[in-house]
Amino acid sequence: MDVFAYLVAAWVFLAGCYGLATSRNLIHAVGCLSVCQSATYVLLLAVGYRDRATAPVFSDLKPGARPVVDPVVQALALTDVVVGATVTALLLALVVQVSKRHGTVDPDELSELRG
Amino acid sequence: MHHLLPLLVAVPLLGAALLAAAGRRVPRAAAESAGCAVSAATAALAVVLLLGSSPPQAEWVGGWVPVGGESVGIVLVGDGPGLGMAALASALTLAALVYSWHYFDEPPRGHSGSFPALLLLFQAGMCGFAIAGDLFNAFVWFELMSVVAYALTGHRVEEARAVQGALTFGVVNSLGAYAMLMGIGLLYARTGELGMTRIGQELDAHGPPDALVLAGFVLVLTGLLVKGAAVPFHFWLPDAHAVAPTPVCMLLSGVMVELGAFGVWRVHDTVFSGPGGLPAADVERALVALGVLTAVVGAVMCWYQRHIKRLLAYSTVAHMGLFLTGIGTLTPEADDGVALYILGHAGVKAALFACTGILLDRYGSVDEHALYGRARRLRGVAVLFVAGGLGLAGLPPFGTALGKSVTEEAVGGPLTVLYVLASAVTAGAVLRVAARVFPGLGPRPEEGDVYETTGSGEEPETRQRLSRVPDTMTAIPAVLLAGSLAVGVVPGFGGAVGHAVQEAGTGGLVHVSVHWTAPGVLLGLASTALALALAAVAVSRPRLLAAPDRALPLRRLQSGHVGDYVAWLLVGTTLLGALALPGILGS
Structure with a gap:
């Protein structure tokens, strides 16, 4: 179980990279970038996981009564989600502009910059 | 305080x-x-x-x-x-x-x-x-600065090139940042800490490095090296710099890319330099190998550009290679030199971009061939552009020369040749542009092959083409060049920088020896002379130094295709891991 979550994170990251490298559509590419980012969520939550632990919410729980999962990584994952939303929104806006100016969203047909 | x-x-x-x-x-x-x-x-x-x-x-x-x-x-x-x-x-x-x-x-x-x-x-x-x-906040700021940089690069959303360059920049840099976050997660899993100093201490307490430490090192450095434009992570940089508005180029080339090198230094020094980090020999091998590769590729590609902003962008790549090589030797003296070199380079490079911006707004082009002899009347700008080119070559007493000579002394041996050649070739390309664009020296350049970004047909960034250059636009490059000169000239400045760098890096043991030396001045003069000679030959005998067919495969790598760049990023990560791998096998 321990190693499994880390393997999933690595797999998701590499799958996203494969999608990015072979993408034929920029919207798909931005989606693949989000897939890569999902790998970081999986990794962070796996790092904080504890066996038989509960959520770190102490409103109905006396501190020290039960083991809780690591709240730090959850804070990191939340921040990560916010960062990811910003990046995805901005990149999609750029894709809209690419589609307007180039008339295509296929990266193979964008040939303005090279050499 | x-x-x-x-x-x-x-x-x-x-x-x-x-x-x-x-x-x-x-x-x-x-x-x-x-x-x-x-x-x-x-x-x-x-x-x-x-x-x-x-x-x-x-x-x-x-x-x-x-x-x-x-x-x-x-x-x-x-x-x-x-x-x-x-x-x-x-x-x-x-x-x-x-x-x-x-x-x-x-x-x-x-x-x-x-x-x-x-x-x-x-x-x-x-x-x-x-x-x-702490590493996580470094990631958050890294992403904030990247996202704003994408938006600024694509600021002129009406232009086809600008949005393409910004998108490439965004995808590649964000992927690098996510790799960095994976590395931070792994280091947190091992140590339970996010503060860089504390992670370093916990790693040391844990014992010799293993595969997890190596993975953390490689992933964190991937993000920083993407930002620092090390080959083969560098492909986004010329595409972004060629299309960004000129004031943004000044910031991207002058300081944002250098922050990548700064991050490498900071992370290695505080996290991975102890016994629980990676052995110094392996880090040195990895960073120096990538640095040399970056300097060579950047210099060669810089020479073959005709789009002036792309040319300056590749010169930044070449200089990043020099900075990485200096940092990679892991000696305090080289750190001092690189810090001074970065300061001097920032002024010179920003001034060159500022001058290019004037050309763009006056003539509606940043193409070396199309601008041939057209800017005869801009004498002041010509002087600034040439001064910038000489500063890039490392002509004493520019700050670049002081930084370069201190670094050369620290790295020693064959790497000195790399410093002289890379700075000479990039400065030679800048001086070649100056000679053709301003006085129109040499024969009119021929139209080259088609596989390149020319730089004609760019829209001026002002409302209409400038008939008169505003004073602010010429004052800024002059001030920036003066700043770069001051880095090398002001007595005691180099020593103060060296003291500050070593105090932060070695934790109190300070032994600063930053000053002009005779070999350093001679090497600076040598690379300036070489740059002038290269520019003279290129202008008077264009065929002699024109792009040979051998160079075409290298240029084709810069395909403008975002998928290719992502694939290269993965190659670079693998390469970095392979270069640092012996460090964990031996222990």
Whole structure:
């Protein structure tokens, strides 16, 4: 179980990279970038996981009564989600502009910059 | 005093928010003045903090101080290198804001505050990254600065090239940042800490490095090297620099890319340099190999460009290779040299971009061939451009020359040749452009092959083509060049920089030997002479040094295809891992 979550994170990251490298559509590419980012969520939550632990919410729980999962990584994952939303929104806006100016969203047909 | 550290980030963020909110109602001049004032105030604050940064201090934001050695708070580090980078970033932001004073197209009604607000956000991101003392916040600031940089690169959304370059920039850099976050997660899993110093201590306590430490090292460095444009992570940089508005280019080339090298230094020094990190020999092998590759590829590609902004972008790549090589030798003397080199280079490169911006707005082109002999009347700009080219070559007493000579002395041996050649070739290309564009020397250049970005047909960034160059646009490059000169000339400046760098790096053991030496001056003069000779041959006998067919495969790698760049990023990560692998096999 321990190693499994880390393997999933690595797999998701590499799958996203494969999608990015072979993408034929920029919207798909931005989606693949989000897939890569999902790998970081999986990794962070796996790092904080504890066996038989509960959520770190102490409103109905006396501190020290039960083991809780690591709240730090959850804070990191939340921040990560916010960062990811910003990046995805901005990149999609750029894709809209690419589609307007180039008339295509296929990266193979964008040939303005090279050499 | 160090309680003021968070203001370095808070002031520009607040200024940006106010400008974005009030920018709808205030006239353009008011919005731009407010942007300049906030940026200048932050720069002044950074300088004041820098002067009081010995000994280095840390600030736990919001009073979340460590309890029993364990910390969950956000820590900001006020040491010489961090505050120095923050001061450099602030000074260049101010320069960019003044340069763009009434410079762009009239912004759409109700958006006069948006460009200054974006620049202030960029400044906040760069300052935050420079003073971040824990890895996760370094990642957050890294992403903030990257996202703003994508938006600024694609600021002219009506242009096909600009949006393509910005998108490539965004995808590649964000992927690098996610790799960095994976690495941070792995290091947290091992140590339970996020503060860089604490991670280093915990790694040392855990024993010799294993595969997890190697993976963390490789992933964190991937993000930083993407930002630092090391080959093969560099492909986004020329595409982004060629299309970004000129004031943004000044910031991207002058300081943002260098922050990648700074990050490599900071992370290695505080996290991986102990016995629990990676052995010095393996880190040195990895960084020097990538640095040499970067310098060679950057210099060769720089020589074959005709799009002036792309040419300057590749020269930045080549210089990043030199910085990485210096950092990679892991000696305190080389760190001093690289710090000075970065300061000198920032002034020179920003000044060259500023001059290119004048050409673009006056003649509507940044193509070396199309501009042949057209800028005869811009004598002042010609002088500045040539001075910038000579500074790039490392002509004493520019700051670049001092930094280069100190670094050369520290790295020693065959790597000295690399420093001389890379700076000579990139400066030679700049001087070649100057000779053709301003006085129109040599025969008219022939139309080359088709596989290149030419740089004709660029839209000027001003409302109409300039008939007269505004004073702010010529004053800024002059001031920047003077700053670069001051780095090398002001007595005691080099020593102070060296002292600050070593105090932060070695934890108290300071032995500074930064001064001009006879071999250093001679090597600087040699690379300047070589640059002049290369430029002279290229202008008078164009065929002799024109791109041979052998160079075409290298140029085809820069395909402009985002998928290719992602594949290269993965190759680079693998390469980095392979180069550092022996470090964990032996232990």
